[in-house]
Amino acid sequence: MEREVAPIINDFWGRAEFPRKAVWGLRDLGITGSQFDEHGCPGMSNLASGLISMEISRVDPSVGTFFGVHSGLALGSIVLCGDEEQKAEWIPKLLSWDKIGAFGLTEIETGSGVALGLQTTATRDGDSWLLNGNKKWIGNGTFADVIVVWARDVEDDQVKGFLLETPAEGFTAEKIEGKVALRAVENAVLRFDNVRVPETHRLQRANSFRDTAKVLRLTRGGVAWNSVGCAMGAYEAARAYAIRREQFGRPIASFQLIQDLLARMLAGITASQCVASRLSALQENGKVSEQQAAMAKMYCTTRTREVVQWAREVMGGNGILLENDVARFFVDSEALYSYEGTREVNSLIVGRAITGYGAFV
Ligand SMILES: Cc1cc2nc3c(=O)[nH]c(=O)nc-3n(C[C@H](O)[C@H](O)[C@H](O)COP(=O)(O)OP(=O)(O)OC[C@H]3O[C@@H](n4cnc5c(N)ncnc54)[C@H](O)[C@@H]3O)c2cc1C
Structure with a gap:
């Protein structure tokens, strides 16, 4: 962080641009998914994992946020809510950064009240699901390869998690402009118009x-x-x-x-x-x-x-x-x-x- 990010970050932050090249060095440090120990995760202590977050943000909180979204929210959703097959498929891809993750919970109309008011819907259609609705503020949303999308099952009214691979038909991501904080994070508004996700991509241990x-x-x-x-x-x-x-x-x-x-x-x-x-x-x-x-x-x-x-x-x-x-x-x-x-x-x-x-x- 001190060598690669510190010298360039004010410039990228000022231009509201994510410093992709500079952060890529983090991938090779073996710190992604640090607090987990499954499927190749490093299995560090929670304290070590916390200190990693602290040290990244000590140099730049935008990079800390990028890392927290990918390595914590996205990977963590798969570790905590995926079944064995999903973990075996996705964890190694996120650890190697072959796939970058995002986490889509907040919506345009629903922020703090997501537990009760989540409006994005998931409708079962044969072996797959159709997602409809929107998400706002989604970090890494413009370039993520896989987005954990939280949506309400219209059948039982419960919130469920879906691994949406991008690009996808009916899916758009638009970068949020004009932020005055964490400007080097790319936050996006996501829209889903009958976006099809296979049942195999529904997080099998996320039932409410x-x-x-x-x-x-x-x-x-x-x-x-x-x-x-x-x-x-x-x-x-x-x-x-x-x-x-x-x-x-x-x-x-x-x-x-x-x-x-x-x-x-x-x-x-x-x-x-x-x-x-x-x-x-x-x-x-x-x-x-x-x-x-x-x-x-x-x-x-x-x-x-x-x-x-x-x-x-x-x-x-x-x-x-x-x-x-x-x-x-x-x-x-x-x-x-x-x-x-x-x-x-x-x-x-x-x-x-x-x-x-x-x-x-
Ligand atoms: C830079 C940034 C990155 C983000 N990244 C992500 C992301 O990657 N994925 C994602 O899903 N979300 C993300 N978020 C969304 C974030 O989690 C929400 O902004 C947050 O949960 C608050 O929701 P809101 O902004 O809609 O505010 P609101 O819920 O509209 O709240 C507005 C105000 O009302 C207050 N308020 C609300 N309810 C109550 C209540 N019951 N009692 C008292 N006060 C209340 C709030 O505290 C706040 O002060 C991000 C947000 C930002 C700013």
Whole structure:
């Protein structure tokens, strides 16, 4: 990341272009699917997997998001919800990056309310299914070779997962333009007009939204770690700047108020690292609950939002220039804060566990 991505990322981010060539080196590190141990996955600890997400995002959260979508959401859906045949076919293809994955859950009209309100439909037609509807915000959606599409079976009203290979008749992907965060990720609006998917491509162990939620429980931990990395990247750039920048004839790092910001940043990062590490330890023992994952995602992204603001502040006006390596983290943290469950929705998950009352509606 430091050698290949750091030198070019501001340029790609500025042009809202995914740095394909530069990220390809990640493929050869053997870190894809790190937390899984089936069909050639590396079988690392959850902590190691989290640290990988952190380190990627420490250099760039867009690349961290690309990796999280491919290696976590897409591959994770297959590991958690596919049958043995599907795993044997797809896991090696995603590990080698012969196929790049995406994860299609959110829709134009349905975001936080997907559990109840998912509108994309799946209709059984002989040995296959017809998908109709749309998806919004889908990371890697413009170039993914396989997209995990979540759709409601019109027969039993349950949410099911489908592996859609692209291109496909009736399927279109349109890049979302005008984003001010995670600009180097290619997010897309997907449309499905009677798109045919064989029954063999239906994830055989995804029978209701509860199974979708299992994937999110896993990947919310990854987002917590991504946000820790995002905060670290901003902190490191701000600290280096404070040491080299002089005002009133002295390095600004020698001023008490600057040190106060740096101290608060480091405390926020350290607290987040502890929360994310604890979540990884719980995952390791297979004991993590939905509310623990939600709490870690909520807590870490909230701390990160503070840290990146302070990092920007340390740099004064120069903090809003891409070239000083904080502005990117500053705005990217906004997307981390809201995707894979907004801060509000994750706190509602925690609140329900604390009180016994669901307060979503
Ligand atoms: C950069 C980016 C990448 C993404 N990548 C993907 C992807 O790859 N795949 C995918 O499927 N999705 C993806 N998403 C979608 C993301 O998960 C959603 O944006 C998120 O779940 C929130 O949905 P929404 O944006 O429609 O907001 P809404 O659900 O419309 O929420 C709007 C506001 O209302 C609040 N709100 C909603 N419901 C409640 C409630 N019951 N109580 C209190 N407040 C509430 C929310 O917290 C928020 O503040 C991505 C999003 C972004 C921005």
